[in-house]
Amino acid sequence: MGRFFGRRINFGDLVVQLLQVVVLVIVVVALYNTITTGRYTSRHWVSLIFAGLAQGSIYALIALGYTMVYGILRMINFAHGEVYMAGAFSTVFLAQHFASNGFLNAQPVLAITVLILFAALVSMAVAFLLERIAYRPLRNAPRLIPLITAIGASFTLQYTFRGFYGTQFRSYPEVTALRGTVSLFGYSIPIVQLVVLAAAVVLMFVLYWYVERTKAGKAMRAVSEDKAVARLMGIDIDKVIVTTFLIGGALAGAAGVFNGLYRPQGVYYFMGFFPGVKAFTAAVLGGIGNIPGAMVGGLVLGMLESLGPNAILEGLGIPGANQLKDVIAFTFLVLILIFRPQGIFGERLREKKV
Amino acid sequence: MAMLEVKDIHTYYDNIHALKGVSLEVNEGEIVTLIGANGAGKTTTLRTISGLIRPTAGQVKLNGEDLADYETHELVYKGISMVPEGRGVFAQLTVEENLEMGAYSRNDNRVRDDIENIYTLFPRLQERRRQVAGTLSGGEQQMLATGRAMMARPKLLLLDEPSMGLAPILVEGIFDTIQNINKEGTTVLLVEQNALMALSIADRGYVLQTGEIVLSDTAKKLSNNKMVQKAYLGVD
Numbered sequence: 001m002g003r004f005f006g007r008r009i010n011f012g013d014l015v016v017q018l019l020q021v022v023v024l025v026i027v028v029v030a031l032y033n034t035i036t037t038g039r040y041t042s043r044h045w046v047s048l049i050f051a052g053l054a055q056g057s058i059y060a061l062i063a064l065g066y067t068m069v070y071g072i073l074r075m076i077n078f079a080h081g082e083v084y085m086a087g088a089f090s091t092v093f094l095a096q097h098f099a100s101n102g103f104l105n106a107q108p109v110l111a112i113t114v115l116i117l118f119a120a121l122v123s124m125a126v127a128f129l130l131e132r133i134a135y136r137p138l139r140n141a142p143r144l145i146p147l148i149t150a151i152g153a154s155f156t157l158q159y160t161f162r163g164f165y166g167t168q169f170r171s172y173p174e175v176t177a178l179r180g181t182v183s184l185f186g187y188s189i190p191i192v193q194l195v196v197l198a199a200a201v202v203l204m205f206v207l208y209w210y211v212e213r214t215k216a217g218k219a220m221r222a223v224s225e226d227k228a229v230a231r232l233m234g235i236d237i238d239k240v241i242v243t244t245f246l247i248g249g250a251l252a253g254a255a256g257v258f259n260g261l262y263r264p265q266g267v268y269y270f271m272g273f274f275p276g277v278k279a280f281t282a283a284v285l286g287g288i289g290n291i292p293g294a295m296v297g298g299l300v301l302g303m304l305e306s307l308g309p310n311a312i313l314e315g316l317g318i319p320g321a322n323q324l325k326d327v328i329a330f331t332f333l334v335l336i337l338i339f340r341p342q343g344i345f346g347e348r349l350r351e352k353k354v
Numbered sequence: 355m356a357m358l359e360v361k362d363i364h365t366y367y368d369n370i371h372a373l374k375g376v377s378l379e380v381n382e383g384e385i386v387t388l389i390g391a392n393g394a395g396k397t398t399t400l401r402t403i404s405g406l407i408r409p410t411a412g413q414v415k416l417n418g419e420d421l422a423d424y425e426t427h428e429l430v431y432k433g434i435s436m437v438p439e440g441r442g443v444f445a446q447l448t449v450e451e452n453l454e455m456g457a458y459s460r461n462d463n464r465v466r467d468d469i470e471n472i473y474t475l476f477p478r479l480q481e482r483r484r485q486v487a488g489t490l491s492g493g494e495q496q497m498l499a500t501g502r503a504m505m506a507r508p509k510l511l512l513l514d515e516p517s518m519g520l521a522p523i524l525v526e527g528i529f530d531t532i533q534n535i536n537k538e539g540t541t542v543l544l545v546e547q548n549a550l551m552a553l554s555i556a557d558r559g560y561v562l563q564t565g566e567i568v569l570s571d572t573a574k575k576l577s578n579n580k581m582v583q584k585a586y587l588g589v590d
Contacts, residue, residue: 215454222444222455228406229442234430234459234506 020339030315040310046187048306054193054262056302057200061255062279063286063294064207065127065248071224071289072244075143078150079130081276082157083249085269087123088256089161091115092170092267095260099173108177112257119253126157127249131242161269170267172260196258203254204295207247211291220244224289274326278305281333287346296344305329355418357382357541358403358510363412365395365402372398374565375412380510385532385542387552387573389586390562396545397439399562400514403543404436405429416510430459435508439515441499445488449479452487452498456505465505472501475531493524500531510541517548529555549586553577561586 034040062084069077077083095115098104104111134153138146178195181188211217223230223240230237259275260267282301286293308328313321336343356379365373373395380386390396401407403414405426414421416432424432435456444452453472457465473480476497482490487498496516503511513532517525525548533555536542546552553559553573561569561582569576576582 215458218447218451218454219458221447221451225444225446226442228426229438229444230455231406231426232404232430232436232438232442233455233502234427235455236425236427 016338023335026316027312030312033315033317034311037315039314043187044310045307047189048310049303050189050193050197052303052306053299054196054302055306056282056299057197058255058259058262058298059275059279059282059302060295060298061200061203061251061258062275063282063298064204064291065252066280066283067286067288067291067294068220068244068248070283071291072220072241073135073139073146075135075146076150076280076288077130077135077245077248078147078276078280079134079154079157080127080248080252081272081274081279082154083123083127083130083272084252084256084275084279085161085272086126086157087119087249087253088260088271089165089170089267089269090122091119091253091257092172092260094118095172095257096170104173105176108175112175112261115260116254116257119257120250121253123253123256124246124249127245127252128242131245136238136241158269158272165269167268169265172264172267174264175261178261192262196262200255200258203251207251208291210247216240216243278329281329281336284333285336285343287343290343290345293343293345300344301329301332304332356380357417358543359413359415359418360399360403361413361415363399363402363409363414365398365407365409367398367407372565373402373409376562376565376567377412378560378567378570380541380543382509382541383536383539384558385536385544385556387544387546387549387556387559388562389546389549389552389559389576389582391585392547393564394562395565396547396562397514398565400436400439400512400543400545404434404512430506430508433509434512435503435506435510436512437499437503437514437516440518441492441495443487443490443495443498443502446486448484448486449490449498450483452502453479453505456502459506468505468507472504475534476501492519493521493527496520496524496528497531500528500535504535504540508540510543511535513542513544515545515547517546517551525551549582550577 062080065080065083066077069075069080095104098111098115130153134149135146138149178192181190182194211220219230219235220240220243222233223235223237227237230240255275278301279298282297283294284297285301286295286297305325305328309321309324313324313328318324358380360376360378362375362377363373364371364375376395376399378386378388388396388399398407402409403421405421405424408422416434421429421432444455447455450469453469454465457468473483478494479497479501482494487495490498500513500516516528516532520528529551532542532544544552544556553576556573559571559573559576560567561576569579569582571579577587
């Protein structure tokens with residue numbers, strides 16, 4: 001298509017590079033505008049960063065389920081948002097019960113632990129059934145088929161919950177111990193954000209240790225690389241696949257409770273959709289199939305969503321920027337897919353894998 | 355009774371009749387080689403034995419027991435270990451993790467010692483124990499694949515083209531190792547295109563042509579067979 005400084009270039013690359021420059025210019029101009037107006041203090045930015053980290057750690061936990069299943073089966077489990085919903089929704093009743101009998105505020109640590117375990121169990125059960133009923137029979141089908149099945153399974157789960165509990169919104173009870181703020185380097189940070197962030201980080205460390213250090217975790221990585229050879233090693237790949245779904249489910253269920261603590265409102269049958277799509281975005285951002293990638297991707301996405309409206313959209317003079325969080329997330333998804341489809345930590349898929 | 359008995363197996367890939375009644379036997383303690391040209395069905399035979407493909411007819415028996423009831427991953431527990439075609443190392447796992455996966459079927463506490471034994475056998479692997487296997491050279495990957503298969507402490511080792519893509523000097527090293535492994539008590543079924551090398555270490559051999567066994571004899575007699583010499587040993 002022509003030469004440029006001795007390098008062959010084609011039209012597609014040129015368009016992508018131009019777009020890259022345009023996006024960069026827009027972001028820089030917007031940031032410059034925002035900062036020069038001086039409307040926000042550092043106090044403001046720090047609180048946005050922590051809000052973003054808390055939200056992002058919830059995305060990260062859900063994103064791990066997408067990325068682990070993709071790593072093993074090369075399939076996007078689009079019903080994973082509903083795995084999260086099932087845990088969060090079922091646990092709201094237990095949480096309300098704990099609140100009404102006083103257990104929640106008398107023993108907050110114990111009560112929240114029980115809630116997390118309960119949500120994890122429900123989500124694990126849903127993930128287990130999904131794998132057994134919807135995906136396993138399609139293990140050797142063309143790749144599009146399980147994808148369509150996943151979308152069908154997602155609707156099935158949503159409308160099952162709608163059928164049982166209706167369209168009414170429910171909310172998690174408030175935990176008094178999590179109310180208020182603590183002071184950190186002179187900034188006051190809401191306790192609930194720190195608790196959610198810390199708990200999520202602990203879960204992520206446990207997962208990382210499991211995958212990197214234990215025999216079962218190594219077997220999981222082996223299966224993700226080559227199923228036939230893994231079988232020759234004596235690894236029961238069905239067991240590994242089920243374990244993967246169970247771990248993804250447990251993390252999604254825990255995320256459901258964290259979300260309930262952080263944003264108590266909005267528990268209803270459709271609540272899994274947006275976190276699901278955003279966690280998927282986070283997984284793609286980090287490099288789908290890559291576990292640390294999903295963790296980092298979730299945190300980065302949470303921060304972008306939190307900082308983006310004020311830092312970028314307002315700088316461009318866009319009105320009502322704070323309502324445009326979701327636009328940021330999805331614009332971002334499009335941009336990653338254009339500029340770096342393999343994500344932050346992703347490798348370009350080798351032909352063997354595709 | 356032979357350790358491994360393959361009786362008249364027929365295997366299909368989609369509509370291609372890849373194996374048309376292959377029968378062979380491997381006795382305990384032997385090195386048996388299966389030689390033949392590209393596409394003759396050598397790899398298919400090994401994949402059928404290890405259960406990765408199911409035969410439409412015929413039987414595979416280990417010590418008299420039909421293997422049709424077992425999944426591939428259960429065969430390791432029965433004492434069969436395989437080095438697959440193209441080595442099949444886990445490229446993103448480290449050398450040591452690959453060896454640990456070879457011992458996946460074991461729960462005893464001797465795994466650590468056996469890893470050290472493999473390192474004694476292949477010092478190159480010890481130097482690279484923390485490296486991911488994808489960064490190894492072809493020869494090192496073959497050492498790793500062989501070592502990994504040995505980690506299961508198999509009674510029967512299936513080797514698929516261990517010489518493929520390796521420099522002649524490395525091929526000799528690998529074949530020496532196979533002989534040593536055999537001397538220590540592991541029975542070997544070796545699939546090879548390099549018939550000359552294979553017959554030089556084997557006790558007996560089978561010649562596979564387009565899915566059928568056309569010849570079987572002791573390795574020595576096969577090496578002297580006119581037809582084998584012409585077709586596989588490059589002797590006119």
